[in-house]
Amino acid sequence: MNRVNLFLLSVFTCVGWRGECLAGNDPGLSSTNELQEWTLEKQETEQVTFRLADTLLKLRPLTNNAVRVIRSMGIAHEVPELVYLPKKVPDYVLKKEKDSYILSLKNLNVRFSVSDGRISFLSSGGKEIVGEEASLIESSSVQGEKTYVSTQTFHSPFDECLYGLGQFQDGYLNVRGLTRRLTQVNTQIAIPFVMSNKGYGLLWNNYGLTDFNPASSVVALQKTGLGGNKVTVNVTSTEGGKEEVRESNVFVGKLKVELDGQYALMLDVGSLMARRHNLAIDGHTVVDMNNLWLPPTVSILVDLKAGEHNLRAELTKEDAPKVYFRKVDETTTFRSPVSNGIDYTFFAGTADEVIASYREATGEVPMLPAWALGYIHCRERFHSQKEILETASEFRRKKLPVDLMVQDWQYWGKYGWNAMRFDETDYPAPREMTDSLHRMGMRLMLSVWSKVDQNSVLGKRLADKSYYIPGTPWVDFFNPEAASFYWKNFRDSLVLPIGIDAWWLDATEPENDDLVGRRVNHSTFPGEVFRNVYPLVVNKTIYEGLRGLSTDEGKQSDSISRTILLTRSGFPGIQRYGVATWSGDVGNDWDTFRRQIVAGLGISVCGLPWWTYDAGGFFRPGDAQYTDAHFHERFSRWLQTSVFLPLMRVHGYMTNTEFWNYGDKVTDMARKSLELRYRLLPYIYSEAACVSLGNGTMLRPLMMDFPQDTQALSLKYQYMFGRFLLVSPIVEEGPVVWKTYLPAVQGGWYDFHDNQYMSTGWVQTSVSPDYIPVFVKAGTVLPLSSGYAENAQKALKSDLEIRVYAGTDGTYQLYEDEGTDYNYQKGGYSCIRLFWDDAHSILIIGKRSGQYEGMEPVRNLKIVKIALSSDGKSNVTEKSVVYKGEELKIAF
Numbered sequence: 001m002n003r004v005n006l007f008l009l010s011v012f013t014c015v016g017w018r019g020e021c022l023a024g025n026d027p028g029l030s031s032t033n034e035l036q037e038w039t040l041e042k043q044e045t046e047q048v049t050f051r052l053a054d055t056l057l058k059l060r061p062l063t064n065n066a067v068r069v070i071r072s073m074g075i076a077h078e079v080p081e082l083v084y085l086p087k088k089v090p091d092y093v094l095k096k097e098k099d100s101y102i103l104s105l106k107n108l109n110v111r112f113s114v115s116d117g118r119i120s121f122l123s124s125g126g127k128e129i130v131g132e133e134a135s136l137i138e139s140s141s142v143q144g145e146k147t148y149v150s151t152q153t154f155h156s157p158f159d160e161c162l163y164g165l166g167q168f169q170d171g172y173l174n175v176r177g178l179t180r181r182l183t184q185v186n187t188q189i190a191i192p193f194v195m196s197n198k199g200y201g202l203l204w205n206n207y208g209l210t211d212f213n214p215a216s217s218v219v220a221l222q223k224t225g226l227g228g229n230k231v232t233v234n235v236t237s238t239e240g241g242k243e244e245v246r247e248s249n250v251f252v253g254k255l256k257v258e259l260d261g262q263y264a265l266m267l268d269v270g271s272l273m274a275r276r277h278n279l280a281i282d283g284h285t286v287v288d289m290n291n292l293w294l295p296p297t298v299s300i301l302v303d304l305k306a307g308e309h310n311l312r313a314e315l316t317k318e319d320a321p322k323v324y325f326r327k328v329d330e331t332t333t334f335r336s337p338v339s340n341g342i343d344y345t346f347f348a349g350t351a352d353e354v355i356a357s358y359r360e361a362t363g364e365v366p367m368l369p370a371w372a373l374g375y376i377h378c379r380e381r382f383h384s385q386k387e388i389l390e391t392a393s394e395f396r397r398k399k400l401p402v403d404l405m406v407q408d409w410q411y412w413g414k415y416g417w418n419a420m421r422f423d424e425t426d427y428p429a430p431r432e433m434t435d436s437l438h439r440m441g442m443r444l445m446l447s448v449w450s451k452v453d454q455n456s457v458l459g460k461r462l463a464d465k466s467y468y469i470p471g472t473p474w475v476d477f478f479n480p481e482a483a484s485f486y487w488k489n490f491r492d493s494l495v496l497p498i499g500i501d502a503w504w505l506d507a508t509e510p511e512n513d514d515l516v517g518r519r520v521n522h523s524t525f526p527g528e529v530f531r532n533v534y535p536l537v538v539n540k541t542i543y544e545g546l547r548g549l550s551t552d553e554g555k556q557s558d559s560i561s562r563t564i565l566l567t568r569s570g571f572p573g574i575q576r577y578g579v580a581t582w583s584g585d586v587g588n589d590w591d592t593f594r595r596q597i598v599a600g601l602g603i604s605v606c607g608l609p610w611w612t613y614d615a616g617g618f619f620r621p622g623d624a625q626y627t628d629a630h631f632h633e634r635f636s637r638w639l640q641t642s643v644f645l646p647l648m649r650v651h652g653y654m655t656n657t658e659f660w661n662y663g664d665k666v667t668d669m670a671r672k673s674l675e676l677r678y679r680l681l682p683y684i685y686s687e688a689a690c691v692s693l694g695n696g697t698m699l700r701p702l703m704m705d706f707p708q709d710t711q712a713l714s715l716k717y718q719y720m721f722g723r724f725l726l727v728s729p730i731v732e733e734g735p736v737v738w739k740t741y742l743p744a745v746q747g748g749w750y751d752f753h754d755n756q757y758m759s760t761g762w763v764q765t766s767v768s769p770d771y772i773p774v775f776v777k778a779g780t781v782l783p784l785s786s787g788y789a790e791n792a793q794k795a796l797k798s799d800l801e802i803r804v805y806a807g808t809d810g811t812y813q814l815y816e817d818e819g820t821d822y823n824y825q826k827g828g829y830s831c832i833r834l835f836w837d838d839a840h841s842i843l844i845i846g847k848r849s850g851q852y853e854g855m856e857p858v859r860n861l862k863i864v865k866i867a868l869s870s871d872g873k874s875n876v877t878e879k880s881v882v883y884k885g886e887e888l889k890i891a892f
Helices: 351-362 385-397 430-439 457-464 480-498 534-547 590-604 622-626 629-642 664-679 681-694 792-797
Strands: 006-008 039-043 048-052 055-063 066-072 093-097 100-105 108-113 119-122 128-142 145-155 162-167 180-182 189-196 200-204 210-212 217-220 222-235 242-257 261-268 274-281 284-294 297-304 307-316 322-327 331-339 342-348 375-377 404-407 443-449 502-506 565-567 579-582 648-650 699-701 719-721 725-727 737-742 749-751 761-766 774-777 781-785 800-805 810-817 829-837 842-845 849-851 859-868 874-883 888-891
Touching: 048 100, 055 100, 055 108, 055 351, 066 108, 066 128, 066 351, 108 342, 128 331, 128 342, 145 342, 162 180, 162 590, 180 189, 180 261, 180 297, 189 210, 189 351, 200 331, 200 351, 217 242, 242 274, 242 322, 261 274, 274 297, 284 297, 284 590, 331 342, 342 351, 375 664, 385 404, 385 430, 430 443, 430 480, 443 480, 457 480, 480 534, 502 534, 534 565, 590 629, 590 699, 622 629, 629 648, 629 664, 664 681, 664 781, 664 792, 681 781, 681 792, 681 810, 774 800, 781 810, 781 829, 800 810, 800 842, 842 859, 874 888
Parallel strands: 006 128, 375 404, 375 648, 404 443, 443 502, 502 565, 565 579, 800 859
Antiparallel strands: 039 048, 048 055, 055 066, 066 342, 093 100, 100 108, 108 119, 119 128, 128 145, 145 331, 162 189, 180 210, 189 200, 200 342, 210 331, 217 322, 222 242, 242 307, 261 297, 261 322, 274 284, 274 307, 699 719, 719 725, 725 774, 737 761, 749 774, 781 800, 810 829, 829 842, 829 849, 842 888, 859 874
16 A cells, blocks of 8 residues: 555645545545645744644654654643653754654654655664554534544554553454454453554553544444343442343344455444444354443454445344444554544654653552562452451461452442441441451452442532532542542541551443543533543542652551552553552453453553453352352463462452362362462562563563564463563363463573473473463573462562573572562662573572661572473472572572
């Protein structure tokens, strides 16, 4: 396809046009013979501004490899800056060259053509990375107020792979060409960011709904008289658990395409939430997903022949489905129907460099408490203080490691939804409950909502002050006074008197897409302006409140310790608030399990590092789950994979999720998984420090480490856990052997479980019921804990085993700190550099740098060298040393 220089800057005219009009996927585009040039209007320290008639273009350098691009024809709504943080602007140089300007940063050049308005992004060496193809800003309205529909298109060659957009349930890791609608709903987290294997990232700066690769063609499916099954199900809702009768119906339609090729289809069921995603084309099913809750849209890529095709969908009878479609081409497009204009940021570099730059611009990630990286035990739900404490005691009695117990919803009882108090009938002494857990070496997480019962005492106070989003039970966190009022009640009712350690901020989308058609912040703004950003402002309120407790009105609290906020939705910038996300109320089948792995990789590559799922699925097969061998196998693979996720958590609806309820076999499997997680904690905690202090990423799609390996780019379920472990989850029932692709690395790979040497390429390993395949890169120096540890603190203070996987040089930095506070931000931590000299077979343990309160000055270390011997097998050699903080050299 020919590159087209297309820049449409108003509804009816195309200013600065050269070339032919792009048709097909962008209807209504027009050209003009009037040629005008952009002019340099102003050069300032923080930005360069160009003008063409009524349109402004601003280039804002953010970091040495990132530039923010803003095209506008006027400001429809004066919105606050919620994503980017104020920071020192990097030095840049602006040069005029013929018909263009070049803005040069240390690691990025931006070329702006004054003749056609097109921007190209180039490496520091001048090689083009990617270029714009089309820009369109159209006047529109929202709730009777002026707004703009903004569309930006970039060139995207067919061999490009794009990753990101957040957490979606459609199962696509490579989203190039896919049509997606970015909205916040249960199980779906919209992050308008993509990462390319071509060496760049794009962040689309819009707080509202965004369409990715929007399709202009649509087919409305017609309801037939063909009914389907009628079932009664137990579901969660904003009113609590309830029964719901669901009846299916068949919908049909015809889709006509002019050309053979690959097409992007998006099924929109026409309801706030879907119950089923189902679509067949010419009798061939292209998507079929069932869950008690699903997002309203699902995306598919299909190959179609020119001509007419029959569509059939079996959905819920109340649905009003439409199928949007477009032919996949060499473009990538973002479109927002409510905006102030085009606004995006371009990041150049490797995947790690892009994420580092993104975090530099939008906020770095605070360290989570060490105990958050252990096992998190949750169920829907504990019904009393007695029940949660008895369960905690049983974990300790059975020697099953656990750090965090979670109290889900409805503890408020008679006081009303999220009344910010425990019903003393079942929770007579909440402070004693948390103190008891602390004495057992555990912590407590509590579910708290941004929705409050309007008939509760707190709800009436909120209503009197007009602090709700009108027509909803959701607190208006866009109103600073409402956010402050919510925080003060949160602090005085839960934080200060009870000593709770962690917070589960549920349904922060907000659920049911409740900002649409509403007004926020004293009715200043249409809710559509902020449609996707509610989770950001909710979590900001709580995190900043917790961090400010030491000086807030002179009050002191043990809750100024490090915390974690677990939340069901997210947005760019939320990573700076100590937030972890999870994949919501998903099912438990194999297909759902596979899709959660893909969903987690999709959000992790967007710069949000802390993520997990409900191991075993949230919606489970009722009482049969306790004895069903098929479910036990699925649950085992969910749990074993969660060992190698940033967070390890079990949850389940209407379920007593404790392992012993499933019998000895499941309990034994779970014990092995938990013990492995705690063995890995020195590595996991050091990788967590890399996330916070080095802007690293723990959950890594293979693209991040092997961007040129086409086979690796095609794999959806393998991933890197940290920088050194390749994880290959078992994602189907009953295999005897499992195939894993090992990308080419210096020195090859080793099997983590049996130490056997592996080369590269496809390998086959025997399947164990107790663990999933994991492989270690040669040159890895891997720190592990030793012995049984009931919680993270003990695991991190235990004697260490240092495994060295020979075959090439390698280095690792072991990080340690107090694990419970923010003193690390003041330098309160230590690092020990571990270097493996492969040629001389020497491990050098460097002198400890730094210190922290409670640091163990002396550590017993077992050094284990694993190397390929001449007979093709692995040879394991061990040595023991005492480390006192000074450099040691251990020769093998």
